[in-house]
Amino acid sequence: MLRDGEHVHVGTAGHAHRFPRGLYSALRSFRERAPGLEGVERPEQVEKRAGPIPVGGVLPRIASPAGLLVGDAAGAVSPLTAGGLDPCLRLSGHAAEILDAALRAGRPAELEAYDGHALRARFRKRLLLRKGLDGLRTPALATSAFAVLRTPPGRALARRILFGNGSFPLP
Numbered sequence: 001m002l003r004d005g006e007h008v009h010v011g012t013a014g015h016a017h018r019f020p021r022g023l024y025s026a027l028r029s030f031r032e033r034a035p036g037l038e039g040v041e042r043p044e045q046v047e048k049r050a051g052p053i054p055v056g057g058v059l060p061r062i063a064s065p066a067g068l069l070v071g072d073a074a075g076a077v078s079p080l081t082a083g084g085l086d087p088c089l090r091l092s093g094h095a096a097e098i099l100d101a102a103l104r105a106g107r108p109a110e111l112e113a114y115d116g117h118a119l120r121a122r123f124r125k126r127l128l129l130r131k132g133l134d135g136l137r138t139p140a141l142a143t144s145a146f147a148v149l150r151t152p153p154g155r156a157l158a159r160r161i162l163f164g165n166g167s168f169p170l171p
């Protein structure tokens with residue numbers, strides 16, 4: 001939840017199968033009991049910004065002579081943070097370079113360099129960490145995880161993950 005003094009952003013996130021009564025029902029019920037919103041006027045109209053985020057890692061096959069996949073379509077989203085804006089831009093730049101080389105050479109085989117397998121391998125650690133994160137299933141566990149993140153090594157780790165420059169390691 002984010003409150004900037006004028007707007008309140010409220011959201012739920014997680015794997016769809018973890019919301020047995022549906023995503024909208026989860027959002028409705030969270031809106032009702034979100035902490036810090038007691039007494040806040042609830043507007044009739046709200047803006048909805050939501051959607052599935054692919055956190056399973058880069059797809060193995062992202063190139064064919066018919067086209068190249070980039071961004072969410074290629075699964076270019078950090079499995080750990082679910083951030084996809086920076087990876088989308090970086091992968092698009094990489095795709096443009098390879099496409100340019102293929103067009104200049106006039107050889108579709110050049111597109112093989114746009115290889116999802118190779119990119120996916122660079123995400124192995126993050127995919128493992130995502131599995132660990134998925135294991136945090138209770139508020140008590142999540143609270144303990146935040147306590148760990150407040151320690152100096154936890155802060156250093158969070159800084160590296162959230163603000164480091166390695167959001168999408170290209171070949």
Ligand SMILES: Cc1cc2nc3c(=O)[nH]c(=O)nc-3n(C[C@H](O)[C@H](O)[C@H](O)COP(=O)(O)OP(=O)(O)OC[C@H]3O[C@@H](n4cnc5c(N)ncnc54)[C@H](O)[C@@H]3O)c2cc1C
Pocket residue numbers: 049050051052053070071072073077082083084085086088
């Ligand atoms: C609620 C939410 C919060 C997020 N927060 C963050 C964040 O804080 N930081 C971060 O890094 N990432 C965040 N992400 C992820 C990030 O938004 C995506 O990874 C990123 O936008 C992917 O870019 P994209 O160009 O691949 O896809 P998109 O941004 O989804 O663009 C695809 C475009 O294609 C259009 N389109 C679809 N089908 C067709 C069609 N048939 N014909 C023509 N156009 C079509 C769509 O309308 C859309 O405009 C968030 C995602 C969500 C859902």
